[in-house]
Amino acid sequence: MRGIVWLRRDLRLHDQPALTAACEECDEVIPLFVFDEPLLHSDEFGSAWVNFMLGCLQELASSLADRGIILQWRRGDQVEQVTQAAREWKADVVYWNRDYEPGTIERDRLVQQQLARLGVAVRTFKDHVVFEAAEIRGATGEPLQRYSAYRTRWWTKWHATKSAVQSVPASLTKTKAAPLPVIRPLPTAKELGYDLVDLAFEPGERQAQKRLRWFIDGPIHSYAHGRNLPAIDGSSQLSLHFRFGTLSPRTAIHAALRSLAKGGRVSRSDVMTWVDELIWRDFFQQVLTAFPHVATGPFKAVSVPPARPPGSERDRLFRAWCEGKTGYPLVDAGMRQLNQTGWMHNRVRMVVASFLIKDLRIDWQSGEQYFIRHLIDADVAANNGNWQWCASTGTDAMPGYRIFNPALQSKRFDADGIYIRRYVPELARVPANRIHEPHLMSPDEQSRSGCHIGVDYAAPVVDHRQARQEYLDLGKQQVMR
Ligand SMILES: Cc1cc2nc3c(=O)[nH]c(=O)nc-3n(C[C@H](O)[C@H](O)[C@H](O)COP(=O)(O)OP(=O)(O)OC[C@H]3O[C@@H](n4cnc5c(N)ncnc54)[C@H](O)[C@@H]3O)c2cc1C
Known part of the structure; x- marks a missing residue:
């Protein structure tokens, strides 16, 4: 039997359900990746994203080649390409790991339909999450809307299921290789229409495993505090690997829980706080699956202050936010970290999102798309x-008044301004007692630190206290209506 493993966001060999099943069931296994032409031509992805994905694919191709298997790739519409590949290569089955975004569910349905017409079987697997939406339900089978209830049931399910981690299939050797013509090397970023960029993070499965080991051996045991400090390496930075599936969430959770048994410098509460974040990941996935309307609008119809109307003032403020030129150092450092590296620290993500929505009163969807x-x-x-959590339109019960004070956040979590100075070099010589609100420097202080407000560094685009009050007042008017 000949099987195609259609790789998507699961670019690894370890704990890879679709690949494992194909190796168990087929005599010949063909791993296939399709560069989705329409998606690549949309402006949905940045160069860093494409370069990281290519790095993951290159490593995967070389791990497969070490085993005598060739990673096949195609370019075009995914539905057409997968169907054509199955026809040309006379495949009996196509395997893939499930994806849960509304667009990809529809794409997979179409592929399944086309393959059925050709008489090709399809086998799909759970992979991207620990538990799918249908596996965690309330007492009457309803999807859960509150994280706390979801978390309780998630743990009950975890203990009942004993989800295991699969190793690389031993049979994945050249004996499984199909006699297909040798394929040309993977395309470069340039050939896909993107810039070649120096990545701030190493892609690929090996790096994901290395990073996991490093994190579990150290930072996880002070995670509850360390994760809030953007200047240090206090969180795992594994989100990039979960995104492209160079690491499975099961592998990560098992490694974290195993570390508790090791003894030595082990902190149960820190480890559990980290696992909690992976449960949040499952939770948001089940929210999107069970309530797909969130992809295009608020989860719940709450009355929150209206966003600023379209126009030049809105565009000016949005541009300042995107470019990291708001005059609020923590916000600016966060946005520049995002623009330069393709990643932003979680606490800073919350601060920049709150600032966009509540201080600048720009619709949260604009921020969501920019991210x-x-x-x-x-x-x-x-x-x-x-984003919905920050906009107070999401699943949690908090009303519309969660407003972060950017200067207080930076005093608390980047007291010496180390993170700020890293990404906002204009402020490098500004003393620590002024770095959070540099616009309060006297003309003399500005000269001494080589940073003139309004010249070298932006004056605040809005006054936080005033913007906060306006937001609250608008909120009251909404409630009274
Ligand atoms: C406005 C906003 C937008 C965000 N957009 C994304 C996004 O597009 N993709 C993304 O993976 N995360 C997103 N997050 C969540 C979070 O910021 C990142 O997952 C986290 O910063 C990744 O860093 P890490 O791997 O070091 O996380 P760690 O702190 O090491 O956490 C471990 C893992 O848990 C998951 N996780 C952690 N926090 C959250 C969370 N709040 N919600 C869901 N999962 C979480 C991630 O998979 C993460 O890799 C967003 C947060 C905010 C406030």
Whole structure:
């Protein structure tokens, strides 16, 4: 029997359900990746995203080649390409790991339909999440809307299921290789229409495993505190690997829980706090699956202050936010980290999102889209869930008044301004007692630190106290209506 493994966001060999099943069931296994032409031509992805994906694919191709298997690739419409490949290569089955975004569900349905016409079987697997939406339900079978209830049931299911991690299939050797013509090397970023960029993060499965080991041996045991400090390596930065599937969430959770048994410098509460974040990941995925309307609008119809109307003022403020030129150092450092590296620290993501929505009163969807285009870990479910959390339109019970004070956040979490100075070099010589609100420097202080406000560094685009009050007042008017 000949099987195609259609690779998507699962670019690894370890704990790879579709690949494992194909190796068990087929005499010949053909791994296939399709560069989706329409998607590549949309402006949905940035160069960092494409370069990272290519790095993951290159490593995967070489790991497969070491085993005598060739990674096949095609370019074009995914539905057409997968169907054509199955026809040309006379495949009996196509295997893939399930994806849950509304667009990809529809794409997969179409592929399945086309393959059925050809008489080719399809086998799909759970992979991207620990538990799919249908596996965690409330008492009457309803999808859960509150994280706390979801988390309780998630753990019950975890203990009942004993989900295991699969190793690389031993049979994945050249004996499984199909006699197909040798394929040309993978395309470069340039050939796909993107710039070649120096990545700030190493792609690929090997790096994902190395990073996981490093994290589990150290930073996880001070995670609850360390994750809030953007200047240090206090979180795992594994989100990029979960995005492209160079690491499975099961592998990560098992490694974290195993570390508790090791003894030595082990902190149960820190480890559990980290696992909680992976449960949040599953939670937002189930929200998107069970309530697909969140992809295009608020989860719940709450009355929140209206966004600023379209126009030049809105565009000016949005541009300042995108470019990291708002005059609020933590916001600017975060946006520049995103623009330069394709990743942003979680606490800073919350601060910049709150600032966009509540201080600048710009619709959260504009921020959501900007993140999708610039984050390497861009994930529709996690991104949407978090933006809705920040906009107070999401699943949690908090009313519309969660407003972060950017200067207080930076005093608390980047007291010496180390993170700020890294990404906002204009402020490099500004003393620590002024770095959070540099516009308060006297003319003399500005000269001494070589940073003239309004010249070298932006004056605040809005006054936070005033903007906050306006937001609250608008909120009251909404409620009274
Ligand atoms: C406005 C906003 C937008 C976001 N957009 C994305 C996105 O597009 N993709 C994405 O993966 N995460 C997103 N997040 C969540 C979070 O910021 C990142 O997952 C985290 O910063 C990744 O860094 P890490 O791997 O070091 O996380 P760690 O702190 O090491 O956490 C481990 C893993 O748990 C998951 N996780 C952590 N926090 C969250 C969370 N709040 N929600 C869901 N999953 C979480 C991630 O998979 C992460 O890799 C967003 C957060 C905010 C506030």
